[in-house]
Amino acid sequence: MCGIVGYIGSRKAIPIVLNGLKNLEYRGYDSAGIAYRVNNKIEIKKEQGKLDNLVEKVNPDKETFTAIGHTRWATHGKPSVVNAHPHHVGKITLVHNGIIENYDEIKKMLNYATKGETDSEVLAAYINYLYQEEKDILKVLHQLQKNIKGSYALGIIVDNDDAIYCLRKDSPLIVGIGEKENFIASDVPAILDYTKNYYILDNGDYGKITKDEITIYHDGKEVKKEKLVFEFDIASAQKNNYEHFMLKEIHEQKEVLYNTLKSYEKSTLPDLNKYDGITIIGCGSAYYVGMCVKDALEKNLNIKVDVEIASEFRYKRVFFSKKHLVILISQSGETADTLASLMKAKTLGVDTLAIVNVVGSSIARETKDVLYIKAGVEKAVATTKAFTCQLLLLLMLISQDNKYKEFDNLINDVEMALSKEQDIKELAKKVYEHDDVFFLGRLGDYAMCLEGSLKLKEVSYIHSEAYAAGELKHGTISLIEEGTPVIAIITDKEIADKTVSNVKEVKARGAYTIVITNQDVPKDIADDLIKIDLEAVYLPIIVIIYLQILAYYVAVNRGCEIDKPRNLAKSVTVE
Numbered sequence: 001m002c003g004i005v006g007y008i009g010s011r012k013a014i015p016i017v018l019n020g021l022k023n024l025e026y027r028g029y030d031s032a033g034i035a036y037r038v039n040n041k042i043e044i045k046k047e048q049g050k051l052d053n054l055v056e057k058v059n060p061d062k063e064t065f066t067a068i069g070h071t072r073w074a075t076h077g078k079p080s081v082v083n084a085h086p087h088h089v090g091k092i093t094l095v096h097n098g099i100i101e102n103y104d105e106i107k108k109m110l111n112y113a114t115k116g117e118t119d120s121e122v123l124a125a126y127i128n129y130l131y132q133e134e135k136d137i138l139k140v141l142h143q144l145q146k147n148i149k150g151s152y153a154l155g156i157i158v159d160n161d162d163a164i165y166c167l168r169k170d171s172p173l174i175v176g177i178g179e180k181e182n183f184i185a186s187d188v189p190a191i192l193d194y195t196k197n198y199y200i201l202d203n204g205d206y207g208k209i210t211k212d213e214i215t216i217y218h219d220g221k222e223v224k225k226e227k228l229v230f231e232f233d234i235a236s237a238q239k240n241n242y243e244h245f246m247l248k249e250i251h252e253q254k255e256v257l258y259n260t261l262k263s264y265e266k267s268t269l270p271d272l273n274k275y276d277g278i279t280i281i282g283c284g285s286a287y288y289v290g291m292c293v294k295d296a297l298e299k300n301l302n303i304k305v306d307v308e309i310a311s312e313f314r315y316k317r318v319f320f321s322k323k324h325l326v327i328l329i330s331q332s333g334e335t336a337d338t339l340a341s342l343m344k345a346k347t348l349g350v351d352t353l354a355i356v357n358v359v360g361s362s363i364a365r366e367t368k369d370v371l372y373i374k375a376g377v378e379k380a381v382a383t384t385k386a387f388t389c390q391l392l393l394l395l396m397l398i399s400q401d402n403k404y405k406e407f408d409n410l411i412n413d414v415e416m417a418l419s420k421e422q423d424i425k426e427l428a429k430k431v432y433e434h435d436d437v438f439f440l441g442r443l444g445d446y447a448m449c450l451e452g453s454l455k456l457k458e459v460s461y462i463h464s465e466a467y468a469a470g471e472l473k474h475g476t477i478s479l480i481e482e483g484t485p486v487i488a489i490i491t492d493k494e495i496a497d498k499t500v501s502n503v504k505e506v507k508a509r510g511a512y513t514i515v516i517t518n519q520d521v522p523k524d525i526a527d528d529l530i531k532i533d534l535e536a537v538y539l540p541i542i543v544i545i546y547l548q549i550l551a552y553y554v555a556v557n558r559g560c561e562i563d564k565p566r567n568l569a570k571s572v573t574v575e
């Protein structure tokens with residue numbers, strides 16, 4: 001969602017902030033803006049649409065050494081120049097990520113006539129109002145927190161004061177530490193071209209950033225923050241020679257799965273045997289990770305494992321025993337609904353374990369235990385490498401072997417799946433012109449269908465649905481026409497015959513069938529057969545890699561904007 005970048009130092013600020021925003025583009029946005037100080041006056045430029053529209057309008061050579069920039073993903077008010085950030089009211093110029101829930105109340109109290117429709121503009125007016133009274137912006141940032149409701153990461157510049165001020169609650173914000181220059185940003189990739197060192201702000205932290213000094217406060221007192229160093233290779237946040245981040249990240253799976261496998265000795269992982277029930281919670285693909293491992297966990301632990309959509313769980317009535325474990329899955333560690341589910345689980349007094357990619361993210365810090373996958377920076381909006389690493393880590397948790405013997409061939413098999421790229425690329429040519437695609441499978445195979453279908457629809461914009469194979473004839477089969485692509489996944493030996501029958505039913509009605517299987521299915525059920533000769537606990541990882549490649553090439557054939565599909569955001573920090 002919205003991206004914030006701020007720079008103060010001795011280099012020209014505009015190119016640095018624009019480059020930072022470019023590196024946050026993956027978060028998703030629909031307008032962009034920048035504010036900078038020239039000869040002690042604040043200038044603001046804003047544009048709707050792509051960041052390049054803004055880049056064209058701004059002179060990078062301006063003699064300015066302090067700037068804040070923003071990419072906005074519309075929540076309150078449509079994407080437009082007036083709604084874009086930064087907002088300037090009185091002496092305050094501000095960029096905001098989050099939602100101010102009581103902005104209407106504040107607006108009425110201020111009797112302020114807004115130019116646009118955003119909560120952020122009202123917030124700028126409110127801060128300016130408090131600043132007129134208080135004259136000390138740090139005191140204002142402290143006081144403000146008592147009076148505003150919602151989530152906010154703020155970057156602020158004040159007229160006639162050469163500093164950047166910041167404040168954070170429930171929306172991510174880091175402070176980058178440089179040499180005679182410092183930064184604020186929503187996420188580490190924004191600053192990696194300049195520094196690997198940063199602080200993470202906690203909820204309620206606010207601070208003053210100058211060229212030479214970073215001072216962070218909490219509740220009116222100065223606090224010392226722990227300096228963090230970005231641990232991944234910077235190249236992991238760049239596209240290298242790949243046309244899209246999505247393809248690069250699909251290929252990186254060999255390496256990041258290996259890193260994840262090697263990152264935890266079995267004896268250091270939490271013992272799940274002590275629980276009498278587990279609930280796995282996530283959104284979108286993270287939810288499907290849970291669906292994909294549910295069966296394996298239940299078989300292994302002999303307890304009930306439920307998988308819940310975070311946005312549902314947070315409002316649901318639940319009945320947990322004290323020996324219940326809630327597992328939160330999140331790549332970003334910032335997803336608002338998953339974070340709210342974690343907070344709910346904590347109030348219920350049960351153990352919480354988060355499986356997260358982004359180090360120091362909100363979910364990672366709020367949970368009782370955290371296990372980090374080693375996926376590196378994932379920039380394509382559609383998750384690929386984080387998905388399979390999360391799957392692997394959950395399977396490692398139930399491994400019976402101290403040396404994870406069952407994963408000995410994982411990396412070879414991933415390599416094998418990646419080597420089929422050209423074949424799948426050909427297959428994509430048979431799919432991309434269709435308007436509807438169906439995925440069929442049962443139980444664990446159905447879970448893989450859900451992820452395959454989501455991947456396809458989000459990047460290619462083809463309408464696609466995953467169906468529990470037995471459900472089809474209760475309505476959906478009426479949608480099957482001559483040539484409708486149906487992708488069936490058949491890897492569960494015990495119910496393979498049942499899914500085979502369902503594939504026959506759609507084939508009899510003219511469907512074009514692609515069957516992905518490790519079973520000996522009748523050849524005539526498949527127009528195209530992808531045979532994976534593998535029986536392994538990690539088979540879902542291999543199947544999902546095929547489906548990721550398929551989704552990618554279907555989207556390529558349709559000329560879609562693969563890394564940043566329309567309307568989507570990488571890090572969904574609002575409800």
Ligand code: F6R
Pocket residue numbers: 282283284285286287329330331332333334335338381382383454455458570571572
């Ligand atoms: C789909 C996708 C999303 C995310 C979901 C949760 O490709 O990436 O469905 O999985 O928004 O995000 P995280 O994992 O950051 O909580």
